[in-house]
Amino acid sequence: MPRTAATAPRALVALGLGAGLALAFSACASPARGPGDGGSGSPAELDGTWTLVSASDADGDYLPDAALVPGPVTLEIDGDEARGQAPCNGYAGELRVTGDRIDIGPLTSTEIGCDGGELEVRYLAALDAVDRVEADASGLALDGEGISLRYERGAAPPDDGAGSGTPPGAAELDGTSWALRAILASSGDATDGTSSSTTVEGRPRLVLDAGGRASGSAGCREFSGTWSIDDDVLAIADLEAQAADCPAAFVTQEETMLGALRQGAEVTLGDERMTLAAEMGAGTRIQFAFARE
Template sequence: MRLVAVLLLAAALLTACGGGTGGPGVSGGPDLSGEWQLAEGTVDGAALPRPSGTTATLQFVAGEVRGVAFCNSYGASYRNGGTSLSVGEIGRTEMACAPDVMAAEDAYLGALAAVDTAALDGEDLVLTGGGVELRFTPVAPVPVTELVGTRWALETLLDGETASSPVGETATLELFGDGTLTGSTGCRDLTGRFTIEGDVVRLTELSAGTDDCPADVAAQDGHVVTVLGDGFQVSVDGDQLTLGDPDGRGLVYRAERGARPATSADLRGEWVVTELRRDGVPVPLPDLEGTLAVDDARLAGTSFCNGFGARYRLDDGRLELEDHLTSLMACTGDVARAEGVYSRVLTADDPRATTSSEGLVLTGDGAEVHLRPRPPVEAGDLVGGTWSLQGLTTEAMGWAAEGEPAVLEFTADGTFRASTGCRSLAGAWQLRDEQVTTSGPAGEGRCPEELREQDAHVTDVLEQGFTVRIANGRLTIRSPGGQGLEYSSP
């Protein structure tokens, strides 16, 4: 069994910022890397309390010491040189736990603030100073593969010594390799994002649907959201996943194996085709990409050559499409054969969607389309060339770009250059979670009347900030207001 601390540690939640102690030194001191768990501690000879079912952890990352102090997450700057160590002002989140847990947290953080020496004793890390001795043991890293790529089904709720079975629809939890997570409470869907640094997982987002829960499921819904949202510990033992928070609440999940009917929560997101079959025979994938993007009510994508879109309903894995539209470009060769398989599934009388730890499969009329989640766009995917504007879109229509070639260039130093077809623009950019924010787009030049609408459209999108997607060698930009730009690859 392996243990990993899972923290909800957002800078905005910290009650204090690190003081002016500066960053860490590296002058011959002990190796502080990795995560450490408090094994024992004393202050002036008296043992530090360590409440049952809780733990205190420690990790030195990027100039910051952080961890869990039995209940809350904490963080501070630190400085070390040789064996000396000083910890800056400690900030922490503000969860309320049982009185004995809060007392232990205060004692631990007070002791940590007093240490001035760090040394290794065998495999243990020992921090001392001012009558304090804190002994930590290393926490073995949890392989990402034990948590990611498995769909977990809730089978037990824990509250102290009490265990109960779940009610309502099957409550699930699934973490994906692109840093997203999905799940459900038994009556509401969950979505979020997480990051993994070594053996530490951080929930950076967690949101729940707005559906009302039946009275008999409402308490379970609150229990699941509380455990997931307040920071928790995770243990993986075979096909069993156990989550627990400092107040003794917990969740026990069991891994789901094999394919099963997909739910709407399974479908939501962006997918890339990885395999095609027709009547059981593999069909070669062309150089172009097949895609699928799904939200709560609509799906859209490219079937290697043409684009498609439809409203959908999903009932026990049966996929019903309404208002199905597709473009009518002529395709040839491998592209036409691949498109034929994808289109055959979408137009089948009874298409089905199943999911497993390996991804999503759409089937119908003897055809199969296998998909995996789309990897997120990274900054390096945008820089290094000139993107050429091909079209402009709104939620209702699209049209081709006109005028002089309109281009967009992102540079590694955080600046961008663009043109609208009649004017030049320049500014700064930053990418986070496929969302580009810009600052200071400044334009030069004048536009003829027939290009002013295009100029305004491009300028509005670049000024507002936008999401980015890359598929089939094309960059698609969408603003929060639904305006879009389509660029071809450098």
């Protein structure tokens, strides 16, 4: 059933969304917005990934605290589509721009809970209500009545700098369970590279038993194997994934996650969080941001 925010004029429903993956809706469609009086699509300067750096509404400032949410809040604009990562869930919707006027929605989102759930309701309601836009090479401003959202261009790493935590030993991972919250792909170097965030499909998780057994789900298929950590690299040997007829939207996510676990990924621990980072070939680095269950 749809989740409805009291402050939002339209309902938010379950959605599976991944960058480069097909959209897969898992709940009834939200009410369609009537046709606007302006054009469709977005000017080229709006296209790309934007990371939220400040947010306010009638109740005050509410930029999600890194301690409450699993990763950065993003907005990705691609023509007449808007999508991104809210404090807890991925979201998507239509986008229309005419001059300095913008209309986003109706919005749909996944339904994974986290401590930032209240902030998510406010953020998605704000996106739904903004009606003015201004952008330059480095910043994006969205405004509405009592609403201000400010973004900087580019995708921040999951966990607002995940990967700078503490390299763990086996004892720190024994008997732990983790839920995948965000995926970040980057290529090139810091001055001439690209990055994009991917909304997590399904409910991927990783369980590391004290006896060395690993199990979990890549979103659709369950898997198991034997885990070990060596020089801060976590790997799962003899990894086997069950056979299943998975939706197309899950395929790339599953292959990437299972491939990283098989080859080994650099692991760091933060406050109730874990990041796995792996080089996946062709100059691409993938980061998986997990939250402790």
